[in-house]
Amino acid sequence: MSQTSETKKLLNAGVIAAFATLAFVGTTVIRVPIPATGGYFNLGDTFVMVAGLLYGPLTGALVGMIGPALSDAVGFPQFILATAVVKFFEGGLVGVVGGSGIKRSQPQPVLGLCLGVAVLVGGYFIFEALIYPILAKWIPFFGVTDPKAALAEVVPNCLQGVISALIALGIYRVFKKTR
Amino acid sequence: MSWKLKATLLLGLAIPAFCGWPMSCFGAQIVPGIDWAAVGYLVSVHLVSCLLTGGRSYNRILAISAMISLPVVFGGGSISYLMYLLNMGGVSDPYFFGAHYLELAITMLSVVPVALSMVAVIPMGALEQRLIRGRQVVTRFQKSALMCLRVFNHVLFNVIPSIVEIMHEEGIFHTPPQGTSDASRPMSLGERWQRFHCRSKLLLQQLIQVGVQGICSAIEYIPLWSVEISQLPEATPGKQTSDSIH
Numbered sequence: 001m002s003q004t005s006e007t008k009k010l011l012n013a014g015v016i017a018a019f020a021t022l023a024f025v026g027t028t029v030i031r032v033p034i035p036a037t038g039g040y041f042n043l044g045d046t047f048v049m050v051a052g053l054l055y056g057p058l059t060g061a062l063v064g065m066i067g068p069a070l071s072d073a074v075g076f077p078q079f080i081l082a083t084a085v086v087k088f089f090e091g092g093l094v095g096v097v098g099g100s101g102i103k104r105s106q107p108q109p110v111l112g113l114c115l116g117v118a119v120l121v122g123g124y125f126i127f128e129a130l131i132y133p134i135l136a137k138w139i140p141f142f143g144v145t146d147p148k149a150a151l152a153e154v155v156p157n158c159l160q161g162v163i164s165a166l167i168a169l170g171i172y173r174v175f176k177k178t179r
Numbered sequence: 180m181s182w183k184l185k186a187t188l189l190l191g192l193a194i195p196a197f198c199g200w201p202m203s204c205f206g207a208q209i210v211p212g213i214d215w216a217a218v219g220y221l222v223s224v225h226l227v228s229c230l231l232t233g234g235r236s237y238n239r240i241l242a243i244s245a246m247i248s249l250p251v252v253f254g255g256g257s258i259s260y261l262m263y264l265l266n267m268g269g270v271s272d273p274y275f276f277g278a279h280y281l282e283l284a285i286t287m288l289s290v291v292p293v294a295l296s297m298v299a300v301i302p303m304g305a306l307e308q309r310l311i312r313g314r315q316v317v318t319r320f321q322k323s324a325l326m327c328l329r330v331f332n333h334v335l336f337n338v339i340p341s342i343v344e345i346m347h348e349e350g351i352f353h354t355p356p357q358g359t360s361d362a363s364r365p366m367s368l369g370e371r372w373q374r375f376h377c378r379s380k381l382l383l384q385q386l387i388q389v390g391v392q393g394i395c396s397a398i399e400y401i402p403l404w405s406v407e408i409s410q411l412p413e414a415t416p417g418k419q420t421s422d423s424i425h
Contacts, residue, residue, distance in 0.1 A: 006409045010322060010326050010409055011401060011405040014401035014405055017327040017331055025339055029247070043386075046390060077196060166383060170383065170387035170390075174391050175391070
């Protein structure tokens with residue numbers, strides 16, 4: 001492998017590690033529990049979305065899959081599966097639609113962030129209302145939610161997504177101006 | 180005791196936290212929601228963590244565990260009480276979620292120390308030094324792992340503490356004085372909304388500022404490290420690779 005391409009690969013690995021660690025810290029430290037469901041409200045999505053906007057879909061997806069899921073391992077292990085999958089798609093979609101790391105005519109950061117929030121809310125609802133109750137029949141470990149609890153979590157997840165998206169948009173605009 | 184053995188012991192200790200076995204076999208309850216197995220597990224975790232990591236590291240682990248767990252538990256308890264006061268969510272009495280938060284406190288004070296102990300027993304600095312000494316070849320995977328390790332350490336132990344210090348010194352998140360107001364006159368709805376709007380905007384700007392500082396500090400040295408690590412001698416097919424880190 002040539003020196004330049006190897007350096008570039010290491011650079012990408014470093015950026016993913018940096019954002020994943022920031023997402024991990026953002027998810028772990030700022031936690032407000034949602035009583036009805038056992039889940040919690042956090043601001044780790046901000047760094048997942050910023051990674052997607054600044055570096056494209058692959059970086060956003062990997063940051064989403066690694067950082068917040070690692071945080072769930074510290075205290076809420078039942079949610080690791082849902083978090084890894086939902087935030088993988090959230091970061092990826094934000095990067096595809098709003099990211100400037102891929103060649104497209106005009107990135108749409110606001111649209112990308114809106115779609116990211118929709119994936120966050122919809123994804124967690126599907127996991128908690130449908131997938132977890134089905135898994136719980138064979139693996140009691142996943143018996144932590146039901147459709148009623150999933151519905152109760154929609155509003156906090158919306159709030160979490162919107163606030164994280166607003167902060168992510170602000171951060172993106174600061175970096176866009178300096179490029 | 181080698182770090183690998185310690186990490187394996189801690190991994191074994193983490194199994195009940197992830198799959199509930201064998202704790203589900205011991206079901207005698209102390210209070211609703213809390214059983215002897217959970218309390219026994221909590222005590223075991225702290226005992227093993229103290230023995231494997233040493234007193235100094237254990238103190239730090241205990242402090243961080245408390246720092247992460249207590250706001251979650253008390254914040255959640257406050258929200259539950261608020262739900263009771265506002266008659267929301269079918270909460271019939273103020274202790275509706277009491278057992279849940281007690282269980283959550285015990286879970287977090289068990290799981291968080293295990294995770295932190297795993298990080299504490301792995302000699303990150305020694306691993307890094309062995310890879311960059313330059314007398315042995317490294318694989319591409321080891322190079323990427325070295326980069327991730329460096330960045331993780333840098334963010335966790337340099338970036339976050341410095342940002343917290345900057346936030347404290349510059350008074351970020353301190354609410355500025357609102358100016359003179361007639362305390363005897365209650366605020367109108369329009370004034371309340373304006374105050375809320377200003378505070379929200381200020382909080383958003385402060386969070387953006389912290390986010391930008393965090394990202395800049397986190398990625399600052401990555402280009403330099405990527406050049407440095409890419410220059411390490413790489414293993415090629417047919418050439419002996421380095422021994423695994425002991």
